[in-house]
Amino acid sequence: MPLSTQMAIASFVIGSLLLVLHFVFKDSDMIIPIGIYYVLIAFLVNGLMLLKLIIDWIIEPLNRSKIERQALILFANVPISFVYFLIVIYTL
Secondary structure (H helix, E strand, C coil), X not given: CCHHHHHHHHXXXXXXXXXXXXXXXXXXXXXXXXXXXXXXXXXXXXXXXHHHHHHHHHHCHHHHHHHHHHHHHHHCHHHHHHHHHHHHHHHC
């Protein structure tokens, strides 16, 4: 499994765990700041992976369809994280 796919899965699992923790520990003031830091770190790390995929797409024209698929899997977390954000905002 490509590293970008592993990162996408890990980001999804950690984000989902933080969402569940938000509901389990509703009265805790720690979950929201942890979630904010996680989103910032995940944005940076996934952004760097996207940059690597873009570079690979440019220098490896024979593998473009595979690289595009990997980028789409990585991008799949964007709407998921937006929905999670809306859920958290509306439940505060």
